[in-house]
Amino acid sequence: MSVLLIAEHDNKEIRPFTLNAITAATQIDQDLHVLVIGNKAEPVVKSISEIPNVKKVIHIDNEIYENYLAENFTPVIVKKAENYSHIVCSANTFGKNLMPRIAALLDTSQVSDIIKVISPDTFVRPIYAGNAFATVKSNDTKKCVTIRPTSFDPSPTTGGSAEIVKADAEESTLLSKFIKREEVKSDRPELGTARIVISGGRGMQSGDNFKLITAIADKLNAAIGASRAAVDAGYITNDHQVGQTGKVVVPDLYIAVGISGAIQHLAGMKESKVIVAINKDGEAPIFSVADYGLEADLFEALPKFLEELNKLNTIQK
Amino acid sequence: MKILVAVKRVIDYNVQVRVKEDGTGVVTDNVKMSTNPPDDNAIEEAVKIKESGKAKEVVAITVGEEKAQETVRKALAVGADRGIHVKTESTIEPLAVSKILQKIIEKEKPDLVFMGKQAIDDDCNQTGQMLAALLNWPQATFASKIIIKEKTLEVTREVDEGLETIETNIPSIVTCDLRLNEPRYASLPNIMKAKKKPLEQINVSELGIDTKPRIEQIKVVEPPKRKAGIKVASVEELVQKLKNEAKVI
Ligand SMILES: Cc1cc2nc3c(=O)[nH]c(=O)nc-3n(C[C@H](O)[C@H](O)[C@H](O)COP(=O)(O)OP(=O)(O)OC[C@H]3O[C@@H](n4cnc5c(N)ncnc54)[C@H](O)[C@@H]3O)c2cc1C
Ligand SMILES: Nc1ncnc2c1ncn2[C@@H]1O[C@H](COP(=O)(O)O)[C@@H](O)[C@H]1O
Numbered sequence: 082m083s084v085l086l087i088a089e090h091d092n093k094e095i096r097p098f099t100l101n102a103i104t105a106a107t108q109i110d111q112d113l114h115v116l117v118i119g120n121k122a123e124p125v126v127k128s129i130s131e132i133p134n135v136k137k138v139i140h141i142d143n144e145i146y147e148n149y150l151a152e153n154f155t156p157v158i159v160k161k162a163e164n165y166s167h168i169v170c171s172a173n174t175f176g177k178n179l180m181p182r183i184a185a186l187l188d189t190s191q192v193s194d195i196i197k198v199i200s201p202d203t204f205v206r207p208i209y210a211g212n213a214f215a216t217v218k219s220n221d222t223k224k225c226v227t228i229r230p231t232s233f234d235p236s237p238t239t240g241g242s243a244e245i246v247k248a249d250a251e252e253s254t255l256l257s258k259f260i261k262r263e264e265v266k267s268d269r270p271e272l273g274t275a276r277i278v279i280s281g282g283r284g285m286q287s288g289d290n291f292k293l294i295t296a297i298a299d300k301l302n303a304a305i306g307a308s309r310a311a312v313d314a315g316y317i318t319n320d321h322q323v324g325q326t327g328k329v330v331v332p333d334l335y336i337a338v339g340i341s342g343a344i345q346h347l348a349g350m351k352e353s354k355v356i357v358a359i360n361k362d363g364e365a366p367i368f369s370v371a372d373y374g375l376e377a378d379l380f381e382a383l384p385k386f387l388e389e390l391n392k393l394n395t396i397q398k
Numbered sequence: 399m400k401i402l403v404a405v406k407r408v409i410d411y412n413v414q415v416r417v418k419e420d421g422t423g424v425v426t427d428n429v430k431m432s433t434n435p436p437d438d439n440a441i442e443e444a445v446k447i448k449e450s451g452k453a454k455e456v457v458a459i460t461v462g463e464e465k466a467q468e469t470v471r472k473a474l475a476v477g478a479d480r481g482i483h484v485k486t487e488s489t490i491e492p493l494a495v496s497k498i499l500q501k502i503i504e505k506e507k508p509d510l511v512f513m514g515k516q517a518i519d520d521d522c523n524q525t526g527q528m529l530a531a532l533l534n535w536p537q538a539t540f541a542s543k544i545i546i547k548e549k550t551l552e553v554t555r556e557v558d559e560g561l562e563t564i565e566t567n568i569p570s571i572v573t574c575d576l577r578l579n580e581p582r583y584a585s586l587p588n589i590m591k592a593k594k595k596p597l598e599q600i601n602v603s604e605l606g607i608d609t610k611p612r613i614e615q616i617k618v619v620e621p622p623k624r625k626a627g628i629k630v631a632s633v634e635e636l637v638q639k640l641k642n643e644a645k646v647i
Binding site for chain 1: 409411414415416417424436491492493496515516518519520521522523524525526527528529530531532534535536537538539540542552555556557558559560561562563564565566567575576577611612613614615616617618619620621624627628629630632633634636637639640641644646647
């Protein structure tokens with residue numbers, strides 16, 4: 082048994098969720114190999130070779146792998162898969178897009194979005210927006226598994242010295258073409274890995290009002306999240322959406338402001354360690370998962386909150 | 399151009415799903431069922447494309463038990479021309495669904511196949527990508543905008559980092575996000591008219607595909623409950639609790 086993990090990176094740096102997936106992969110089997118497919122991704126290969134539990138890094142380099150196109154990534158992965166019992170990657174938009182394409186060609190029923198490894202063939206995964214946890218056993222000989230990153234700690238990044246091997250690229254399929262990516266760069270922590278997240282919902286009423294949230298996020302060094310309603314209304318971009326069809330976050334502190342707490346939103350945040358809800362409707366379902374609920378008008382509460390935070394002389398970052 | 403749209407019948411998104419006491423699954427008896435929400439967006443997009451004159455026919459397909467037909471009828475009521483229901487006994491996995499769809503597509507030869515990005519029951523997010531692989535077609539997943547060009551599609555995809563635009567050759571699979579469009583409601587006259595639209599039934603056994611589950615569901619349990627929290631009376635109290643009790647700031 083050996084596990085092949087597909088790394089996510091931008092040809093310069095490893096994306097953080099790969100580290101969480103590595104932790105899960107080593108719980109499946111200790112013989113972990115990582116596949117880096119990219120264009121001039123040597124820095125990524127080097128940093129992955131230094132991750133303690135990685136036994137081997139396989140590097141496939143070609144211009145056609147500059148951007149993720151599942152059509153082009155799949156043939157090389159399927160070829161490499163021959164020698165492995167498990168193919169794994171993280172269950173974010175990268176892995177969700179890629180893994181089923183691999184699984185279908187390997188004639189394997191994929192196990193999506195696992196939150197726990199029970200044994201090499203048995204896993205726990207949430208279904209129905211996290212309203213139920215299913216324990217499932219895969220009876221396929223080769224297993225394709227995606228990992229919910231927030232359910233596993235990131236692996237350490239130094240101390241290892243894995244062997245690095247090169248492998249050949251395949252031809253481009255020419256089925257699809259990358260055109261552009263509109264990334265919203267910010268200096269704030271990433272939503273998926275931040276220690277504190279503050280999210281706004283429809284109650285914010287406008288994109289402009291999100292500056293009340295931004296000010297607090299700056300103070301707490303927090304990431305900013307949003308409900309689908311806030312994204313749909315155009316208050317904030319889609320990469321901030323938390324929930325069943327957005328991102329899953331498990332911060333130490335989650336602050337939901339003007340969010341009612343629909344099950345689809347709860348699916349993305351209810352595992353957070355401490356939840357705060359600020360809502361003017363005392364009956365809002367968000368209060369049922371909140372450790373601390375404040376029934377108040379957010380337009381009064383948020384400025385006051387910032388004022389109180391400013392009074393504290395020490396804030397953990 | 400011909401567009402095939404895959405629609406799945408699932409527990410309605412407003413229903414508070416309950417786990418069965420014996421741990422074999424979730425309660426589905428007497429529970430409201432509907433079309434998987436993003437599948438409504440998939441139908442809407444296909445119908446809009448037809449209305450713009452770029453497509454001739456929209457075919458809705460579902461795989462499932464007898465009652466799954468309702469979702470096809472609903473698709474017909476909002477503008478699909480024809481329906482296909484592949485009858486299966488119990489729930490089947492995305493891999494099997496994609497093999498069934500592959501068979502139908504080989505016969506129907508659509509130019510585009512639209513589906514939802516994720517079924518809200520199993521939350522698998524697999525079927526479209528698997529189908530694209532089996533057909534060796536391109537895949538445009540998590541689409542929030544679709545532009546039809548001469549021989550290609552330009553699709554805006556919602557990804558973790560923001561938005562990505564790709565171009566795929568036609569034929570292509572597209573999996574739709576809820577933000578792709580605003581699905582219309584079926585009017586009563588259209589619901590009546592839909593009853594007369596053709597709906598072909600195919601028994602899965604006629605297709606000669608192995609649809610046996612590969613994944614065994616061992617047990618289904620409720621997620622751990624959060625312990626009840628408290629209401630605080632003021633912002634000062636909130637900050638004090640976060641600082642001294644929860645120790646998170
Ligand atoms: C298939 C599917 C997938 C979905 N996926 C997601 C998802 O991933 N993430 C997600 O978030 N949603 C998702 N949704 C949508 C979800 O069902 C809800 O519609 C959405 O979460 C509601 O967002 P909201 O709480 O911001 O808005 P609302 O439900 O409108 O709530 C607004 C809240 O703000 C409060 N409020 C208003 N004004 C003030 C004020 N001045 N001060 C204080 N409080 C105020 C109100 O009391 C109310 O509770 C999905 C839906 C479907 C069907
Ligand atoms: N039984 C089914 N019948 C028709 N379409 C389906 C079925 N299962 C899945 N799909 C389609 O595939 C999409 C993704 O489903 P899933 O991979 O289960 O998350 C759905 O939104 C549907 O469009």
